[in-house]
Amino acid sequence: MVQQSYRERRPARELADRLSGVGVQEGAAGGEGETGGGETGGGTTVTAQNLQFDTDTIELPADEPSRIAFDNRDAGQQHNLAIYASADDLAEPLFRGDLVTGPGTATYDVPALEAGEDYFQCDVHPQMNGTVVVG
Numbered sequence: 001m002v003q004q005s006y007r008e009r010r011p012a013r014e015l016a017d018r019l020s021g022v023g024v025q026e027g028a029a030g031g032e033g034e035t036g037g038g039e040t041g042g043g044t045t046v047t048a049q050n051l052q053f054d055t056d057t058i059e060l061p062a063d064e065p066s067r068i069a070f071d072n073r074d075a076g077q078q079h080n081l082a083i084y085a086s087a088d089d090l091a092e093p094l095f096r097g098d099l100v101t102g103p104g105t106a107t108y109d110v111p112a113l114e115a116g117e118d119y120f121q122c123d124v125h126p127q128m129n130g131t132v133v134v135g
Contacts, residue, residue: 118132
């Protein structure tokens with residue numbers, strides 16, 4: 001018998017409520033010049049350049065909202081950052097940031113996530129991906 005995780009059992013309404021407060025602020029990357037999933041004044045910076053992220057691991061706090069400063073340096077290319085429970089479960093994102101056409105920046109307000117490991121990717125270029133360590 002396969003045991004379902006909490007995320008798999010969570011009712012769709014709870015997920016919708018959780019995501020309803022998700023926002024993005026265009027052009028407000030903050031932490032100018034930081035890369036490598038580095039931390040900024042209230043979150044983490046992730047840079048997309050040459051069709052890859054500058055990190056394959058993002059660390060976020062558990063059970064509290066966080067911010068990701070997103071910097072797309074690929075001229076004319078659209079990128080975003082979306083977080084899923086796993087690479088095999090892409091139907092319901094835990095968070096999905098708006099697309100940013102490069103060069104451009106955005107600040108993603110990520111809702112509180114449970115402790116554990118999740119998966120992130122660019123929805124336009126899924127080969128750009130990695131692990132979110134929530135803890």
